Amino acid sequence: MKNKKEFTQFIDSLRADFIENKEQxxxxxxxxxxxxxxxxxxxxxxxxxxxxxxxxxEKVDWQIFADVLKGSSFYE
Known part of the structure; x- marks a missing residue:
């Protein structure tokens, strides 16, 4: 993930996944x-x-944010 636009698209896809696959x-x-x-x-x-x-x-970027958000969907 290289920029804010890609991160925003990722968030939109994560939201859609939650809506469609909440049980998972x-x-x-x-x-x-x-x-x-x-x-x-x-x-x-x-x-x-x-x-x-x-x-x-120590140098957090958009990809790390995305990894955290995605990983948190299944992290116990």
Whole structure:
């Protein structure tokens, strides 16, 4: 994800996925989802390590935001 426009399109697709596949999402309420966002953000370095991605988490970009939001949909 290179820019704000792509990130906005990603958010729109994430919203559509939630509407169409809500039963598949682990976190169905805003409260649960925001809690998962917080916890997933704390653990995202493990995700990148497990997927062999060298990401500098001190320089957050649109792709990292997208990864956090997507991962939080199923993070327990």
């Amino acid at each position: 999402w682990e976190n169905k309420t805003l409260e649960d989802y925001l809690e998962a966002v917080s916890r997933y953000t704390e653990d995202i370095d493990g995700y990148y390590k497990n997927t062999n991605q060298e990401i500098d988490l």
